[in-house]
Amino acid sequence: MPNRTPFVGGNWKMNTDARTASELASSLASGLAGTAGVDVAIFPPFVYLREIGSGIETSDIILGAQDVYDQPNGAFTGEISIDMLKDCGVRSVLTGHSERRHVIGESDTIVNKKTRAVLDAGLQCVLCIGETLDQRESGKTDAINEHQTRAGLEGVSKEQLANVVIAYEPVWAIGTGKTATPGDAQDAHANIRELIANMYDQEAADAIRIIYGGSMKPGNAEELMSMADIDGGLVGGASLNAEDFLSIIRAGAPQGV
Numbered sequence: 001m002p003n004r005t006p007f008v009g010g011n012w013k014m015n016t017d018a019r020t021a022s023e024l025a026s027s028l029a030s031g032l033a034g035t036a037g038v039d040v041a042i043f044p045p046f047v048y049l050r051e052i053g054s055g056i057e058t059s060d061i062i063l064g065a066q067d068v069y070d071q072p073n074g075a076f077t078g079e080i081s082i083d084m085l086k087d088c089g090v091r092s093v094l095t096g097h098s099e100r101r102h103v104i105g106e107s108d109t110i111v112n113k114k115t116r117a118v119l120d121a122g123l124q125c126v127l128c129i130g131e132t133l134d135q136r137e138s139g140k141t142d143a144i145n146e147h148q149t150r151a152g153l154e155g156v157s158k159e160q161l162a163n164v165v166i167a168y169e170p171v172w173a174i175g176t177g178k179t180a181t182p183g184d185a186q187d188a189h190a191n192i193r194e195l196i197a198n199m200y201d202q203e204a205a206d207a208i209r210i211i212y213g214g215s216m217k218p219g220n221a222e223e224l225m226s227m228a229d230i231d232g233g234l235v236g237g238a239s240l241n242a243e244d245f246l247s248i249i250r251a252g253a254p255q256g257v
């Protein structure tokens with residue numbers, strides 16, 4: 001049985017302010033006792049990264065960024081480079097989040113460039129994929145997941161794949177209160193894992209963490225994460241409340257501590 005460390009990430013999106021961001025981070029850092037065996041990451045807004053990074057320095061929380069630009073520097077007004085993120089203590093970066101794809105308009109090519117830049121810099125990449133409601137209703141879930149996984153990982157070596165977490169986030173479940181049933185999510189995850197075995201090999205497929213996102217909350221996290229191929233969660237709304245996020249992390253802990 002492959003032994004994968006669960007990964008639970010909190011995607012704060014464009015929420016919090018300087019005070020509430022610091023308070024949330026420090027409540028998490030102090031509340032994390034008893035959740036050994038889970039990799040925990042938070043993805044605050046860019047402007048709070050540095051301060052939050054120093055606030056959680058003594059904890060095991062991984063500091064993550066919600067986005068990055070793929071070029072190292074230059075005339076790219078408004079963009080943030082990987083080195084800038086590293087300066088703030090960032091160790092993990094989201095790519096391909098559905099809001100970047102569908103609200104901001106990022107293409108598969110852009111997602112791939114960002115993914116490769118993150119991995120080339122030696123950081124962890126959480127590559128997000130998932131189908132829209134229309135795509136689900138027309139039976140295209142697995143095809144979309146395959147397309148976005150292949151496109152996102154184009155040019156990524158097996159060695160680099162060790163630094164990738166795949167987040168399966170059905171777009172219709174994000175921020176809507178609707179969650180995929182554990183069985184449907186498990187099916188999608190198992191198919192993504194099989195795809196990784198085809199693209200790389202069985203060892204890579206057994207090792208990669210595939211996490212679920214889309215209205216994960218304390219009431220459904222344990223059941224979702226108990227599925228064989230669901231290795232954790234990417235949590236939006238519920239990660240803005242320390243108690244809720246901590247209880248999701250506890251639900252993902254190996255012995256349910």
Ligand code: PGA
Nearest residue numbers: 174175214215235236237
């Ligand atoms: P949600 O967001 O938990 O609010 O649905 C998840 C995500 O977008 O990562």
